[in-house]
Amino acid sequence: xxxxxxxxxxxICIGVGFSVTPSRAQDCELKIGSMGPMSGGAAQWGLAxxxxxxxxxxxxxxxxxxxVGGKRCHVTVVxxxxxxxxxxxxxxxxxxxxxxxxxxxxxVGAPEATGIKPVAARNEQIAWNxxxxxxxxxPRYPLMFxxxxxxxAWADSVIKEALxxxxxxxxxxxxxxxxxxxxxxxxxxxAYKNNGIKTSSEYYQRGTTNFAPIITRxxxxxxxxxxxxSSPPGDAGVIVKQLRLAGFTGPIxxxxxxxxxEILRVSGGLDVLKDFYWYEAQPPNTPEMRAIDExxxxxxxxxxxxxxxxxxxxxxxxxxxxxxxxxxTVDDVQKVAEALRHLPVNDPNMGKGVWSGQAQFGxxxxxxxPFGVGIIKDGKEVGVVRVEPxx
Amino acid sequence: xxxxxxxxxxxxxxxxxxALLALGFTLIFGILGVVNFAHGGFYMxxxxxxxxxxxxxxxxxxxxxxxxxxxxxxxxxxxxxxxIERLVDDHLATLMLTLALYLIISTGVLAVFGPISMEFSFPxxxxxxAGPIYVPRENLIVLAVCLIALGGLWLILFRTDLGRAxxxxxxxxxxxxxxxxxPRVLFPLAFALATGLAGxxxxxxxxxxxxxxxxxxxxxxxxxxxxILGGLGSxxxxxxAAFVVGIVEAYTSVYFGGSIGxxxxxVLVLLLLVFRPTGLLGRETRGA
Numbered sequence: 001x002x003x004x005x006x007x008x009x010x011x012i013c014i015g016v017g018f019s020v021t022p023s024r025a026q027d028c029e030l031k032i033g034s035m036g037p038m039s040g041g042a043a044q045w046g047l048a049x050x051x052x053x054x055x056x057x058x059x060x061x062x063x064x065x066x067x068v069g070g071k072r073c074h075v076t077v078v079x080x081x082x083x084x085x086x087x088x089x090x091x092x093x094x095x096x097x098x099x100x101x102x103x104x105x106x107x108v109g110a111p112e113a114t115g116i117k118p119v120a121a122r123n124e125q126i127a128w129n130x131x132x133x134x135x136x137x138x139p140r141y142p143l144m145f146x147x148x149x150x151x152x153a154w155a156d157s158v159i160k161e162a163l164x165x166x167x168x169x170x171x172x173x174x175x176x177x178x179x180x181x182x183x184x185x186x187x188x189x190x191a192y193k194n195n196g197i198k199t200s201s202e203y204y205q206r207g208t209t210n211f212a213p214i215i216t217r218x219x220x221x222x223x224x225x226x227x228x229x230s231s232p233p234g235d236a237g238v239i240v241k242q243l244r245l246a247g248f249t250g251p252i253x254x255x256x257x258x259x260x261x262e263i264l265r266v267s268g269g270l271d272v273l274k275d276f277y278w279y280e281a282q283p284p285n286t287p288e289m290r291a292i293d294e295x296x297x298x299x300x301x302x303x304x305x306x307x308x309x310x311x312x313x314x315x316x317x318x319x320x321x322x323x324x325x326x327x328x329t330v331d332d333v334q335k336v337a338e339a340l341r342h343l344p345v346n347d348p349n350m351g352k353g354v355w356s357g358q359a360q361f362g363x364x365x366x367x368x369x370p371f372g373v374g375i376i377k378d379g380k381e382v383g384v385v386r387v388e389p390x391x
Numbered sequence: 392x393x394x395x396x397x398x399x400x401x402x403x404x405x406x407x408x409x410a411l412l413a414l415g416f417t418l419i420f421g422i423l424g425v426v427n428f429a430h431g432g433f434y435m436x437x438x439x440x441x442x443x444x445x446x447x448x449x450x451x452x453x454x455x456x457x458x459x460x461x462x463x464x465x466x467x468x469x470x471x472x473x474x475i476e477r478l479v480d481d482h483l484a485t486l487m488l489t490l491a492l493y494l495i496i497s498t499g500v501l502a503v504f505g506p507i508s509m510e511f512s513f514p515x516x517x518x519x520x521a522g523p524i525y526v527p528r529e530n531l532i533v534l535a536v537c538l539i540a541l542g543g544l545w546l547i548l549f550r551t552d553l554g555r556a557x558x559x560x561x562x563x564x565x566x567x568x569x570x571x572x573x574p575r576v577l578f579p580l581a582f583a584l585a586t587g588l589a590g591x592x593x594x595x596x597x598x599x600x601x602x603x604x605x606x607x608x609x610x611x612x613x614x615x616x617x618x619i620l621g622g623l624g625s626x627x628x629x630x631x632a633a634f635v636v637g638i639v640e641a642y643t644s645v646y647f648g649g650s651i652g653x654x655x656x657x658v659l660v661l662l663l664l665v666f667r668p669t670g671l672l673g674r675e676t677r678g679a
Contacts, residue, residue, distance in 0.1 A: 043603070044507060234508050
């Protein structure tokens with residue numbers, strides 16, 4: 001009997017020993033949130049946001065944890081699927097608050113940005129939206145930051161690059177009929193008109209699966225090009241497929257969120273896409289960008305399959321953790337926000353950028369880096385050219 | 392003029408897709424009295440089974456479609472036999488059960504295949520063209536399958552003993568039981584028939600549109616809208632309503648835009664519910 005007791009005691013000691021070991025290595029745990037549409041046609045964007053948050057967390061964890069005051073904190077990421085809706089993002093912010101999460105990497109879309117702003121402000125949460133909403137930032141919500149600029153900053157460059165390859169005198173734009181569509185299309189229209197191109201626009205109800213009737217209406221205007229603007233990549237893929245089936249042979253553009261890989265998959269490949277121009281958050285296939293994917297695989301043990309959006313979300317996630325380190329606190333959110341505003345924009349992979357947004361939003365809390373314009377001509381990838389932002 | 396004709400052709404194509412979706416949905420309600428919230432899940436599953444057969448196993452597409460029908464039919468049969476059958480008269484319980492099944496299917500698909508759309512194309516491409524008018528070949532195939540399914544279902548329900556038995560159970564379950572009919576045997580068969588139809592639609596339509604874990608969501612809304620318009624439980628009503636919905640959607644979207652098109656459909660259903668609550672061909676009450 002005594003032998004059994006001794007064995008039991010030894011087993012308990014070993015068990016306790018194992019359970020205690022990790023907490024000795026790191027003194028605290030910091031939970032951060034990742035938010036965006038993680039299901040449906042825009043899932044790629046939300047999952048890219050989550051992947052960026054996870055990579056930033058894995059980087060600091062690999063260094064032994066985030067230095068906060070005199071402690072080392074292990075960073076974990078809690079994901080929330082806000083489904084590209086305002087109510088989803090608002091509910092997500094509250095769910096994070098219930099878990100004591102004050103730092104949110106996300107959300108993605110304009111409706112989500114609208115939904116999260118007042119709730120995150122009330123909960124004292126720093127959030128990074130990646131939307132192209134006209135009011136993505138507002139001075140009265142100083143804890144809101146912006147992953148990158150909207151089409152006002154890059155649509156003109158995309159159109160100018162497209163005009164080198166395609167003859168376009170008129171364009172029809174198509175996007176969802178909510179803020180995630182209208183805010184982007186109206187800005188894109190101005191950019192096209194400034195380049196002497198006539199525009200028409202069509203909107204559809206989010207959740208539409210068959211675009212054939214809308215495409216018939218769209219093509220009745222006989223445009224030279226069609227721009228899928230901010231239609232989720234899954235929707236844009238179906239639109240491309242049905243445009244080509246309807247006999248449209250002109251170029252198809254995308255002055256909206258990245259998603260060319262998903263569009264290629266859904267539409268049926270390069271032969272179907274044929275002539276295509278698009279905004280890319282970063283020029284891919286540079287050693288610095290490939291290094292992100294390699295690091296992702298090394299630290300997280302899987303391929304980075306969420307496209308280029310992940311790259312452009314990474315600096316915001318990294319800078320949030322850096323700001324916590326500089327502020328030396330996980331509890332004083334205002335102090336972390338102040339530290340964040342004063343951090344230089346210099347990402348290990350994306351290079352040097354600037355804090356922008358003062359002119360458009362009245363608050364300089366938007367990251368701006370060089371971006372890319374991609375071209376596919378006659379079913380062949382021409383490549384993605386690097387464009388320096390106009391400051 | 393060509394836009395008007397094109398809208399009509401698109402409307403009929405949409406109607407064929409909606410009819411295939413609505414038939415299974417209305418069959419389950421008509422015979423079992425169950426509103427199947429998992430209908431979109433079986434549609435999605437049909438697409439993924441066909442995709443796996445084609446891309447993973449290298450099977451020919453028609454064989455993949457057949458396997459998708461059998462797999463979704465079998466799952467429906469097991470689900471009815473093990474769960475629905477025990478609570479078939481409790482509308483709230485069956486509603487929750489089917490909703491839970493939908494969540495299980497969609498989460499399972501998400502876990503296995505991931506959230507990104509699959510590269511899954513219909514094997515027959517191109518379109519018949521006459522000037523600006525075009526008819527995609529894939530839509531003609533869906534229309535043909537829809538007409539065959541409608542005819543097959545009509546034959547089963549109105550020309551076989553199985554159909555007579557199912558209709559008897561739908562009319563008055565107590566009397567049908569007294570006549571020696573066994574709901575425990577027949578209900579799972581009806582459920583399997585309906586879920587197999589949803590699987591068939593998924594296998595046919597997802598390669599034409601897209602295949603991702605979210606594709607089942609709008610299916611439920613479309614099916615509901617169609618069968619309410621046609622009259623819950625009415626097979627002919629569902630088929631008629633599906634083509635009405637398709638044609639109205641096509642014309643309103645073409646002439647008034649995508650936002651108005653969706654709105655007009657809901658207004659149409661609202662008006663119908665006010666002036667003819669039983670739907671186009673629905674009956675006043677159901678006996679089951």
